[in-house]
Amino acid sequence: KQEVTQIPAALSVPEGENLVLNCSFTDSAIYNLQWFRQDPGKGLTSLLLIQSSQREQTSGRLNASLDKSSGRSTLYIAASQPGDSATYLCAPHTGTASKLTFGTGTRLQVTL
Amino acid sequence: GEEVAQTPKHLVRGEGQKAKLYCAPIKGHSYVFWYQQVLKNEFKFLISFQNENVFDETGMPKERFSAKCLPNSPCSLEIQATKLEDSAVYFCASSQEQGRIYGYTFGSGTRLTVV
Numbered sequence: 001k002q003e004v005t006q007i008p009a010a011l012s013v014p015e016g017e018n019l020v021l022n023c024s025f026t027d028s029a030i031y032n033l034q035w036f037r038q039d040p041g042k043g044l045t046s047l048l049l050i051q052s053s054q055r056e057q058t059s060g061r062l063n064a065s066l067d068k069s070s071g072r073s074t075l076y077i078a079a080s081q082p083g084d085s086a087t088y089l090c091a092p093h094t095g096t097a098s099k100l101t102f103g104t105g106t107r108l109q110v111t112l
Numbered sequence: 113g114e115e116v117a118q119t120p121k122h123l124v125r126g127e128g129q130k131a132k133l134y135c136a137p138i139k140g141h142s143y144v145f146w147y148q149q150v151l152k153n154e155f156k157f158l159i160s161f162q163n164e165n166v167f168d169e170t171g172m173p174k175e176r177f178s179a180k181c182l183p184n185s186p187c188s189l190e191i192q193a194t195k196l197e198d199s200a201v202y203f204c205a206s207s208q209e210q211g212r213i214y215g216y217t218f219g220s221g222t223r224l225t226v227v
Contacts, residue, residue, distance in 0.1 A: 031212040043220035044203065051213075089155075098210050099145065099168060102155035 002027040002094045004103035012109040013080055021075040021106045023090035028071050030092040034100065035064050035075050038087045047088075048075070080110045114138060116206050116219035117186075124225045125194045133222045134186040137206030143167065144187050145216065146179060149201040158202075161187065167210075194226045 003026045013019055023033075032051045036044040048064040050057040050073070057064050063076040073090055087107045091100040117136040125131045137144050146158040157171040161181040172179070176194075181187040191198055201223050205216040 032215060034215045036218070041223075044205075044218040046215060046217065049215040093211055093215070095212075098212075099157050099160060100147075100155075100205075100211065100216060101157075102147075104154075 002092065002101040004090060004092060004101050006088075006090060006103040006106050008106060009104065010107040010109075012111065014111055015081060017080050017110075018076070018078050019080055019108075021077070021088050021090075021108070023073040023075070023103050025071045025073075025090075025092045025101070025103075027092075027094055028068050029095045030068060031095055033064075033066055033073050033090060033092045035062075035073075036089045036091060038089060038105075040086075044089070077108075080108075082110050082112060085109050116204055116217055118202075118204050118219035118222050119186075120222060121220070122223045122225070124227060127196060127226055128193050131191045131194050131198070131224055131226075133189045133202050133204075133224070135189070135204030135206075135219060136186040137204070138217055141206035141208050141217075143207045143210055144181055145205045145207075145211075146187075146189050147203045147205065149203060149221070150199075155203075158189070162210075191224075194224075196226050199224060199226045 007022045034049050035047045048057045050066045061078040066073045087105045089105045090103045119134045145160045148156045159169045159172045160167040176192045179189045201221040203221045205218045
């Protein structure tokens with residue numbers, strides 16, 4: 001059974017900092033891994049989708065890396081802004097189960 | 113449309129009442145998935161469909177939960193005789209394939225409160 005852990009659980013940083021969110025998963029037989037953002041009381045917004053054959057995927061100030069064999073992914077946010085404040089969730093798509101398994105999330109607060 | 117549309121946004125039911133939630137997937141997406149978010153970040157997979165056929169129902173509590181995806185209609189998730197523990201946000205997602213290539217697109221969720 002896939003288990004997904006995200007570290008740290010919560011993070012508060014001043015505006016402008018670069019930061020790294022970590023995700024680890026136990027079953028490396030994945031098709032891809034998605035990073036989502038969830039604002040309080042809102043739905044899930046897909047930020048990046050990284051295929052199992054890829055090492056990195058970039059979108060604007062966001063960069064996600066994937067090391068499938070070691071069961072790790074990181075989300076790098078450059079020059080953080082208050083608007084980045086949200087909960088970030090990683091979700092590998094496990095091959096055998098053919099569904100997403102969500103991590104525990106990292107709650108990010110970026111202060112002025 | 114280009115978004116997964118979930119209705120209603122909020123639903124309040126007395127314990128024992130029925131609740132019915134709806135999801136319209138993105139046009140052209142043949143897979144639909146239902147997830148339940150309890151507490152803050154605990155997501156539980158419930159069921160998935162390939163068109164109108166159940167693809168995976170391993171997460172469904174069989175006694176009171178049922179779901180359908182019929183042609184030319186929104187998909188639905190129904191809870192008979194709701195319990196307090198059913199209070200959660202229910203998310204629907206759709207994908208073009210099983211999500212292996214293009215990933216999932218999620219709706220904004222339905223918040224169910226059982227009182």
